Amino acid sequence: MNVIQFEDKPLAHYSYAIISNNEMAIIDPSRDPKPYYELAEKHDAKIIAIFETHPHADFVSSHLQIHKETDAKIYVSKLVGATYAHQAFDDGDTVTIGDVACSAINSPGHSPDSITIIATDSENNHVMFSGDTLFIGDVGRPDLREKAGNMKAKREELAQSMYYTIKDKFNHLTDATIVYPAHGAGSLCGKNMSADPSSTLGRERNENWAFKDLTVDQFKNHILKDQPFIPSYFGFNVAINKEGADDFETTFCGVLFSFGITDFKYDDSLIIDVRSASRFKNNHLKGSINIIGETEEDKLETWLGSIVEPKEAFHLVINSIDDRERVLSRIAKIGYEKQIQSVITLGANKFETSKLFDIEDFKKHPNQYTIIDIRNTSEVGEGKIFKNAISIPLNQLRASKNEIPTDKPIVVHCAGGYRSAAGSSIISNLIDTIAVYDLSDAVKSFNE
Incomplete structure (x- = not known):
């Protein structure tokens, strides 16, 4: 079985291709279909199937475009209620790609309509494409559908569904089964994912907390605790993916x-x-x-x-x-x-210039500044970098003008310097009566 993994680093997203006997299937494709077409040309393979493990929240998929351009069938759970042309793919359904048999397991938890795809070759090797159900070291978060269109699934219900998915759905698979998830460390679709791009089911059974001997209440409490914030665009992307996105190459050509x-x-x-x-x-x-x-x-x-x-x-x-x-x-x-x-x-004209920050004065007189900590709530919970800092997560900052004092110059910080560029520029737009400074990567010297 020839499995090729693609990585989109900024979104920590993995997509896949299976190639067998000059036939090819794609699992959870990114917005740009070009890399999959290049692979098909390289292997002289015909793309005959696209599998969507669920309507993704964190990126827009190219499944509809690939279908239109290759005539490959889209396979997705009937529970999605997809409005594009597709073939229902649920428990007991099987599709053959060359010598590889791909079967569906309904695996609710991250979403009510998630499926896991099991690929088996002629030598009885097993691979599972687990989507956002099983990650390396974690499982998918169950709270994203609360902001996804008209979906009414609640986090408690999906957390319980995930418990029974992990407990019951994969028991027939051997420890040697290779696990390929849709995301790795850095994705907001889970909270404690490994940076490893793959694993085995045996390793996950031994090391992943979700396979431990927990009661349903213990499992639910763990999975629901300290999940990251939900970005504004997540529900928007679920809706797009349920309908199918516009073609990638043409969607921004008129900007x-x-x-x-x-x-x-x-x-x-x-x-x-x-x-x-x-x-x-x-x-x-x-x-x-x-x-x-x-x-x-x-x-x-x-x-x-x-x-x-x-x-x-x-x-x-x-x-x-x-x-x-x-x-x-x-x-x-x-x-x-x-x-x-x-x-x-x-062009060459000067528009606006940010005020220069005197870092040495800040080090000597930190109390003469209002310090805004824009890290996520879970990060702040692990400890403050500055004791008197006001915590306002970056994703909430635009709506937080009334929470920011204006009696002293403001210094904005995050954990490593990347987010504070956005945070300081947002606060500068909210408050124009005092200086606003970006601590940037100098924060690292305070966090040692």
Whole structure:
């Protein structure tokens, strides 16, 4: 059995292809279908199936586009209520890809409509594509559907469903079964995932907390405790994936581009600047929010979809024409490309410059500053970096003007410096009567 794993690092998302006898199936594809087409060409394989383990919340899938462009069938649980052309794929259903038999297991818990796909080859090797049900070291969180359209599944019900999924659904599979999840460490679809890209069912049975001898109440208490926040875009993406997204290549081709501007006509739209913090501080449009998106380590997709609401219009400032396609592609992964009013590069004119931060004065007189800690609630729960800091998570910051004192200069910090660029720019937009500073990566010297 030839299984190829694809990784989307910013979203910690894994997708897969199975190739056997010149036939190919794709599991949980990303928004851009090109990598799967390139693989099919390389192996002279025909794409005949797309499996969706559930309607994903954290990214937009290309399943409908691949179906339209290859005539491959989409297989998904009937419980999804998908409005696109598909084949129901539930308990007892099997599809053959070359010499590989793919069967479905309904595995509710992360969502009520989740399935796990078991692939078995002619030598009786078993692989499970567990979607967001079983992760390496954890299981999928059960609370995402509370903000997903009209879904009425509650976290308590799904937590209990997950308990019985883990307890009963995989018992017929051997310890040698390879586990391929849809996400790894860094995803908000779970809380304690390993960075390992795969595992075995035997290892998970020995090491994963979810397989321990717990009562249903103990299991529910553990899985529901300290889950990360739910980004604004998650429910929006579930709805898109239930209908099927527009084609990736055409969805942002008509976005207005303004090159090297020396003047800007402000409107009611947000301005999102994805350049580095240093470039932003040196020159930016008034009112901009600095959500850095320069490398794969930068969590542009997650924080854009947490700070900006679905369908909320924004202008996009990039550093160079060379960045346009890359950044638009990243934004399309969460379905926000239609919200972009224009893409902009800045010319030689100076617009706004951030105030210089005297770090030495801050070290000597920290009490003369209001310190805003924008880390997540779970991070703050593990301990404050500054005892007197006011905790406001970054995803809540735009609505928190009344919680921020204005009697002293403000210093914004996160854990490593990436998020504080966004946080300080947001607070600067909320409060224009005092100086707002970004502690940036200097926070590390206080956190040792």
